[in-house]
Amino acid sequence: MDILTQTEENYLKAVFKITENDEKVASTNAIAALMNTSPASVTDMLKRLAGKGFLNYEKHRGVNLSEHGNVLATNLVRKHRLWEVFLVKMLDFSWDKVHDIAEQLEHVQSDELVERLDLFLDRPQFDPHGDPIPDADGKMTMRKQILLSTLAPNNEAVLVGVQESAATFLQYLDKMRLSLGTQLKIIERFEYDGSVKIMLTGGEEITISHKVCENLFVQKTK
Amino acid sequence: MDILTQTEENYLKAVFKITENDEKVASTNAIAALMNTSPASVTDMLKRLAGKGFLNYEKHRGVNLSEHGNVLATNLVRKHRLWEVFLVKMLDFSWDKVHDIAEQLEHVQSDELVERLDLFLDRPQFDPHGDPIPDADGKMTMRKQILLSTLAPNNEAVLVGVQESAATFLQYLDKMRLSLGTQLKIIERFEYDGSVKIMLTGGEEITISHKVCENLFVQKTK
DNA sequence: AATTATTTTTAGACTGGCCTAAAATTTAGA
DNA sequence: TCTAAATTTTAGGCCAGTCTAAAAATAATT
Incomplete structure (x- = not known):
């Protein structure tokens, strides 16, 4: 049962973003800063998401994504980036305007929608900012940049x-x-x-x- | 300040739908039935939305949309129907699958997005079910059907x-x-x-x- | 190692949106 | 017209998500 609220999804994305480069774990403060919320709220949510199996969490140790959480977060990134391509390529938005709209669109729940959008856009590999777009299995082509x-x-x-x-x-x-x-x-x-x-x-x-x-x-x- | 929650928007749409044909006002029960919620919850929300100026509400008399509320609701209908056109025309969805997805997409907040989508779709006048699509000023072409x-x-x-x-x-x-x-x-x-x-x-x-x-x-x- | 500074968690409270049960009001029927 | 039925509202409570303030735990400094 993978029905998360938009807020829960945003937390997973935040953990994903913080840990995708070097960091092994995301700290409460880092998440709070990224999401413009208080550390206390973050702690609450981390416990909830850990309880549901999306995060590995130990008190005062920071968090990272469980395998399950990683699948979810990767799919959100996929949706976000596909929508950005749509906005720029099809609707002719400039690349500095698409992030906020994609933040909303990424929460629309429909696997069929994502698949059809991907096909419609001709399975793009990179979004308008050059970021790689994960495929339906979560794999993305990395560049030697x-x-x-x-x-x-x-x-x-x-x-x-x-x-x-x-x-x-x-x-x-x-x-x-x-x-x-x-x-x-x-x-x-x-x-x-x-x-x-x-x-x-x-x-x-x-x-x-x-x-x-x-x-x-x-x-x-x- | 027109920032409503998705739930508030859904209530406005329900009132719109019930009153758009014959009915002068929407009853608490009718709204509750349409939204699969309890009459008590509806009463709560009606008071809130009336307090914000979107509804005309008198106890035990039912509600209808204020001028302001009507603008909002009409714009929601516009967005819903434009997205349905997009889903059917561009993504090749069948007409029986688009309603639920459009219910989600209609809540995305961006006037520029709506305008560009409308243009991209070549300013369609009717959605895949034959319902008229309001233009940016809320006007729609009615057929003698x-x-x-x-x-x-x-x-x-x-x-x-x-x-x-x-x-x-x-x-x-x-x-x-x-x-x-x-x-x-x-x-x-x-x-x-x-x-x-x-x-x-x-x-x-x-x-x-x-x-x-x-x-x-x-x-x-x- | 002890103290200070920082980070994290807990406690308690608030709002939005929902519920059930009961009270109030309106409508319908005898 | 008076009572019964239906509708609507109130009352009180629950959960998600947020906050501030305070307590606890960890990290840094002397």
Whole structure:
């Protein structure tokens, strides 16, 4: 019986997001910060979700997803990203506007809907921010991408994803004419503040801050 | 400040549905029956929604929508029907499966989403069950449709809508090869039980019950 | 190692949305 | 018209999800 409330689903997603990279467990505080709620509320919910078998939880030790919880969370990510593709590709939304709407759409319950949407969109592998879309079995194709901040001068690369997807950041990229697929070459890295001068296709040269570099995923092309 | 919970929205829709035809007001019991809830719960909610200005409510008198509430409810109907069109036209769902999914999708909050969806679907005027879709200003094009049960023998007509949209009824129509746009001619009406023999395009003759006739909207063609 | 700072949990309370049972009101019938 | 039936509302309580404040546990610092 896998009928969770939207709130419960959001908690699972939060744990997923926090633990998907390095972290082994998600802390109460981290979850509270991510969800704009109080640590006390988080503790309550963690106990509920652990009781239902979606989380592994020991007092004061943080949580992570059980196998069952992981399936649920992955499916939510799949739905979220598929809807984002729909919004951008079909409804012509800009990539900085789709997150909030997809947050709502991802909670619609219908396996058949997801399957048909996936088919309609031609089984996309990446969402508008370059994030991989899990397939119906939870598998996703990973790219050998690196952060732009780790790339040495003279290398050439193509922008394939963003780490952060806050609207303000995406709008900044739009202004700079940086979009997924953009080819670029590292001209110079300034050690003083970590900013980097890059050349875009067409020869235009721009300088971007270290913070921006840390939020751009690229693949080396030469 | 028009942020309602999904439940509140569902109550407004229920009042809309009950009062859209003949009834001047919706009774507590009628709402409770439609929403599968108890009359006591309905009374609670009616007071809340009236307090927020969405309903006109006097004790023991039933309710109807305020101007404000009517705008909200109409917009919900618009969203519901647009999503149904999307599901059938774009995702190739059959018309008996879309209601429940649209019930969820209609609660997604984004005016821009609705506008873009409407445009994407080419501003449809009717949903897959033949119901009119309100435009952004709440106006809808009404057809001069009548119930098949009121049509006399020898008249020819085209099926343009269904009154009831329960899955079992729609599946029955599919089996009988009755779909929107189907041309038909009344051959004979049996007074005994109100059933009617009709001829479809192609010459096939079928007999349908009075109950079915009362749930089919047609337009006379001759 | 002892104390301080941080994190996490508990306790108690609030709202929304629901319930059942009982009271009040309206409607229908004799 | 007066009583019975049906409808509606009130009363009181439950659960999910949230909060603040305080207590407990863990981590950091001296």
